Amino acid sequence: MSDVYSDIYWTREFEVTVADLDRIASYIEETGQARDLTALARRVVRGRLRHGPETSPAAQPTWAKDPSVRVWDPGGIWHDGDRVIVARHLPGRIYRAVVGRIVRVDSKGMEVELDQGARLVTFLRAPPGSEKARNWHALVESAIENTLRSPQLELQIEGIILRHGERIVSQLFDSLQGDPRFVELHARWFLLDLAAFPTDHQLIALAWAMLQGEDPQPTEAVIPLAQPPLAEGDPSLFGLYLALRARPDLFINVSPGQRPSWTVAGPPPGGFIPRYAAYDPNTYEILCLPGQRTDENIVQRLWKLDLLRVVI
Numbered sequence: 001m002s003d004v005y006s007d008i009y010w011t012r013e014f015e016v017t018v019a020d021l022d023r024i025a026s027y028i029e030e031t032g033q034a035r036d037l038t039a040l041a042r043r044v045v046r047g048r049l050r051h052g053p054e055t056s057p058a059a060q061p062t063w064a065k066d067p068s069v070r071v072w073d074p075g076g077i078w079h080d081g082d083r084v085i086v087a088r089h090l091p092g093r094i095y096r097a098v099v100g101r102i103v104r105v106d107s108k109g110m111e112v113e114l115d116q117g118a119r120l121v122t123f124l125r126a127p128p129g130s131e132k133a134r135n136w137h138a139l140v141e142s143a144i145e146n147t148l149r150s151p152q153l154e155l156q157i158e159g160i161i162l163r164h165g166e167r168i169v170s171q172l173f174d175s176l177q178g179d180p181r182f183v184e185l186h187a188r189w190f191l192l193d194l195a196a197f198p199t200d201h202q203l204i205a206l207a208w209a210m211l212q213g214e215d216p217q218p219t220e221a222v223i224p225l226a227q228p229p230l231a232e233g234d235p236s237l238f239g240l241y242l243a244l245r246a247r248p249d250l251f252i253n254v255s256p257g258q259r260p261s262w263t264v265a266g267p268p269p270g271g272f273i274p275r276y277a278a279y280d281p282n283t284y285e286i287l288c289l290p291g292q293r294t295d296e297n298i299v300q301r302l303w304k305l306d307l308l309r310v311v312i
Contacts, residue, residue, distance in 0.1 A: 195239035
């Protein structure tokens, strides 16, 4: 097997293994925190540089021919939702490899939501083979050479990910997606077994609270609305996300495949005390009065008439 500092190892021999995923699972369990692809890819590369090639079985029997995560190319073809590796410039002529997800593409550029803080950064496009595209490639290649020659392990990791990230990060991304132990939310990965699920009572109370707020709302914005309150941290965040996803009768994700954002799908069970009066515009029957509790049947009628949010 080739030396882990050689291009041959990373281009032909490297594979994300079962042991890699086991170590990632242990790391998340020990810290109790979700991790993004950038951080996890660095851990895998750091492990190879410190301990040598991995001999455990590959995490998947075969790998997709086309990478699911590509290095940014200003002359490439990109679409909303694509995963991309970019070189971020830091003070001192240092470049850091960061994974992101494209959230908007137009003829001039693309907007990328980067790992580690979910910052939105715009990258300008260029015609393939143009001087601008060539200059970008030369800049990245220079950054790779500088980091690989560095005596600092952390900088060597950046160079390897920039040069070989399409193989490394794509395999890691595909492996995490294919392993039922892991769940992704907002480009961060967590363990399903660590998720703390809310009760049915909390979900119903949450649906009532969401009817009174902005619409739609991302998962993290919904957490403070739960009663009794949910504990802080990733276990509650991922547990709530999974619970919302499992109740399509109550909640709809209006941005599937992207940053999940939720709205109420139907009238929550039970009654409530309205703040305002309402009547049926077809029959002129008074449906509810301020301060007087309504029953579930009236809730259903108010919902069908698009009046529930108005009177709550």
